[in-house]
Amino acid sequence: MQQNKQIKNIFVDRQVKNLPQVERILSQLQPLPVQVVDTVEEIKEDLCLSPDPIAESKKVLFLTREKSVIRPCPCTQGCVCCHYWTLDLNLNCPLDCSYCILQAYLNLQPLTLAVNQEDLQVELDTFFSRQNGEVLRIGTGELGDSLALDSISGQASLLAGLVGGRKRVWLELKTKTAGIDSLMAMPAPENVVLAWSLNSKRIINSEEGGSANFEERLRAAFRAVEQGYRVAFHLDPIIYYSDWEREYEDIIVELLKKIPGEALAWVSLGTLRFPAKLREIARWRFPQSMIYEGEFIRSWDGKFRYPRPLRLKLYEKFKKIFQEYGLSHKLYLCMESSEVWREFLGQNKKGKLYTSPFCWLD
Amino acid sequence: MELRQICLSGIRLGDTRFRFTLDKPDEKLMVSIQEAGIVEPVIIKAKDNAFILVTGWRRVEAAHASGLKEVPALVLPSELTDLDIFRLAFFESYAQKDFSLAEKALIINKFIDFGLGQEELIRKLLPLLALPPERKTTDLLDQLAGLDWALPAIHRCRWKLPTARLFLSFTHEEQKLIISLTDAFNHNQQAEFIELLFTLKKRHRMGIEAILSDREMEQLVRKAKEGKPQAGQELLAALKKRVSPLVTKINREIQLAVKEINLPDKCWLDYDHSLEQKSISISLEARSAEELDLALKDLGQSLKAGEWDFLFRQLSKKIDE
Ligand code: SF4
Numbered sequence A: 001m002q003q004n005k006q007i008k009n010i011f012v013d014r015q016v017k018n019l020p021q022v023e024r025i026l027s028q029l030q031p032l033p034v035q036v037v038d039t040v041e042e043i044k045e046d047l048c049l050s051p052d053p054i055a056e057s058k059k060v061l062f063l064t065r066e067k068s069v070i071r072p073c074p075c076t077q078g079c080v081c082c083h084y085w086t087l088d089l090n091l092n093c094p095l096d097c098s099y100c101i102l103q104a105y106l107n108l109q110p111l112t113l114a115v116n117q118e119d120l121q122v123e124l125d126t127f128f129s130r131q132n133g134e135v136l137r138i139g140t141g142e143l144g145d146s147l148a149l150d151s152i153s154g155q156a157s158l159l160a161g162l163v164g165g166r167k168r169v170w171l172e173l174k175t176k177t178a179g180i181d182s183l184m185a186m187p188a189p190e191n192v193v194l195a196w197s198l199n200s201k202r203i204i205n206s207e208e209g210g211s212a213n214f215e216e217r218l219r220a221a222f223r224a225v226e227q228g229y230r231v232a233f234h235l236d237p238i239i240y241y242s243d244w245e246r247e248y249e250d251i252i253v254e255l256l257k258k259i260p261g262e263a264l265a266w267v268s269l270g271t272l273r274f275p276a277k278l279r280e281i282a283r284w285r286f287p288q289s290m291i292y293e294g295e296f297i298r299s300w301d302g303k304f305r306y307p308r309p310l311r312l313k314l315y316e317k318f319k320k321i322f323q324e325y326g327l328s329h330k331l332y333l334c335m336e337s338s339e340v341w342r343e344f345l346g347q348n349k350k351g352k353l354y355t356s357p358f359c360w361l362d
Numbered sequence B: 001m002e003l004r005q006i007c008l009s010g011i012r013l014g015d016t017r018f019r020f021t022l023d024k025p026d027e028k029l030m031v032s033i034q035e036a037g038i039v040e041p042v043i044i045k046a047k048d049n050a051f052i053l054v055t056g057w058r059r060v061e062a063a064h065a066s067g068l069k070e071v072p073a074l075v076l077p078s079e080l081t082d083l084d085i086f087r088l089a090f091f092e093s094y095a096q097k098d099f100s101l102a103e104k105a106l107i108i109n110k111f112i113d114f115g116l117g118q119e120e121l122i123r124k125l126l127p128l129l130a131l132p133p134e135r136k137t138t139d140l141l142d143q144l145a146g147l148d149w150a151l152p153a154i155h156r157c158r159w160k161l162p163t164a165r166l167f168l169s170f171t172h173e174e175q176k177l178i179i180s181l182t183d184a185f186n187h188n189q190q191a192e193f194i195e196l197l198f199t200l201k202k203r204h205r206m207g208i209e210a211i212l213s214d215r216e217m218e219q220l221v222r223k224a225k226e227g228k229p230q231a232g233q234e235l236l237a238a239l240k241k242r243v244s245p246l247v248t249k250i251n252r253e254i255q256l257a258v259k260e261i262n263l264p265d266k267c268w269l270d271y272d273h274s275l276e277q278k279s280i281s282i283s284l285e286a287r288s289a290e291e292l293d294l295a296l297k298d299l300g301q302s303l304k305a306g307e308w309d310f311l312f313r314q315l316s317k318k319i320d321e
Helices: A020-028 A041-047 A053-057 A117-129 A155-163 A201-207 A214-227 A244-258 A276-285 A308-324 A338-345 B027-036 B057-065 B082-094 B101-113 B118-128 B135-145 B151-156 B161-168 B172-180 B187-204 B215-225 B231-243 B245-260 B289-304 B307-316
Strands: A009-013 A034-037 A060-064 A070-072 A084-087 A111-114 A136-139 A169-175 A192-198 A230-238 A264-271 A331-333 B002-007 B042-047 B050-055 B070-075 B267-271 B280-284
Touching: A009 A020, A041 A053, A041 A060, A053 A276, A070 A117, A117 A155, A155 A169, A169 A230, A192 A214, A192 A264, A201 A244, A214 A230, A214 A244, A230 A244, A230 A308, A244 A308, A264 A308, A276 B161, A308 A331, A308 A338, A308 B245, A331 A338, B027 B057, B042 B082, B050 B057, B050 B082, B057 B070, B082 B101, B101 B118, B101 B135, B101 B151, B101 B161, B118 B135, B135 B151, B135 B161, B161 B187, B172 B187, B187 B231, B215 B231, B231 B245, B245 B307, B267 B289, B280 B289, B280 B307, B289 B307
Parallel strands: A009 A034, A009 A060, A060 A111, A084 A136, A136 A169, A169 A192, A192 A230, A230 A264, A264 A331, B042 B070
Antiparallel strands: A070 A084, B002 B070, B042 B050, B267 B280
């Protein structure tokens, strides 16, 4: 699936219209109509007239400049933080997952690419120069898929080049696509991790619109491993439904049979969570989806989550499978309370693990 | 505009094309009109020797009820289009009133009927109405306005947009049932009621009539329709149990375990009913160090009895245990 094929219109921020990278991107997308604008609001004004403005926002590309792109990961209040930094080079995503939080968060932002690469280099240099020896994880993929637009933006290989080789820094590029060609064309930097979000095949098919299927993702991950990359997986959001146990086990076993443990950087587990606003939007946009009709509690951060005993049951099942492959130490929980972390890890593993689950990276 | 005294019987009250407010005259307005008549002129459009009311619906209704024969009115120039007139009526009320969602639905529906373009509607009008400026908002409210039989209840109960969106997904019969129960709930409960019904309907792929058809539910619905006190609350609780069977079951077990504990007087135990925390909190009442000492000793005694372990086990119980 080529995500850039769905782009119908291009808007260019007046500030960047003369940059060579803009010219390069536009030449790849000919003959799509291009318009120069002064602000993103001009684009949003048209989007809001569409019957499904979120779907429409995924068909409009906006090339712009972003002053600063590195931010601490906005971990929810009350969750155990994993000290992640995000690189927000993209806003919005051409894929269309029914559970995507961006639907409730981006407010009709079109597919936005920050093209001011020179500033990015300066910002990264400054950021790393302030690093005081701790292990840093940094990644795109927080506000959009890291690789879905890579064939036109070329950001992945650019970033891999800029961060590759830095000591005690891990760059993570997270995707639901198989679009890793640009990264396969370069030698794999040791500290660049290619990560795939995975789900059961049923959930991928029904909830992750426009994404690569499980087999394609796994093939891409295997290719990356062969090229020398470390890979990571995010089993997130785990959905509770009648066949969850068997169907998740199937994909984890397939994954662990194919990907050698030593190439595995980390695996995160996270169960479905969402604010009320997202449910309202998604119920309307995805009327067939059943994921919002489960049993939820309203948790400490106002989001809906499965009740704690159910979340633990899910996590423990996953842990058991990883244990069978001797890989449960690579697991961490995403956006979970310390209560759940404590139970997941076992009573005797207290201390640093709560706040820095990546001891194996030290 | 021309100011005239208009005979009330000349106003065609059945022609509500410009009406979008749903409030009825209240007691204060009745008193004021009985004492002083209508001071501020209403606005009317002259048509075929009769008059169509544009603004002042509550005042005219109060005047009728008070037996007034005439009202002061500003008659609009005949060259104004219906869209111009409706715009005028809208802005006349805009500064004075917070519109309910039902009234906003009528405003949008009428602007569409009078030919206001979608662009102006979305970009200009929706922000004025504090609504998300999107096409889907106008579509939804236009659809809601079509349910004129439900609008008074939706207006009275001050629904919000998400509740209306869910409501529209129900069948006509289901909508009727929901509206027949509106008076059993306050606003928040009503939103929750509709949310719970929506979840159960979708989860079990069955209509709400079937959901509410067992004996317990039937009785609760009947009590709620009859306006029995607490009936709405009980109905909600019964629905919540069905939407959250796991949490309900675990809570029931924990509560049984709490009952087993012989808590001393002036000692209360609480825990997180959402089950996120496995810890409990205990409060004691004491007015002096001696009282506190005594309360702690009593609590210590009850701890020795051993039921507490059972409680903590229930709080940490795993699902398949
Ligand atoms: S891939 Fe990620 S960012 Fe893109 S739609 Fe899915 S959840 Fe959202």
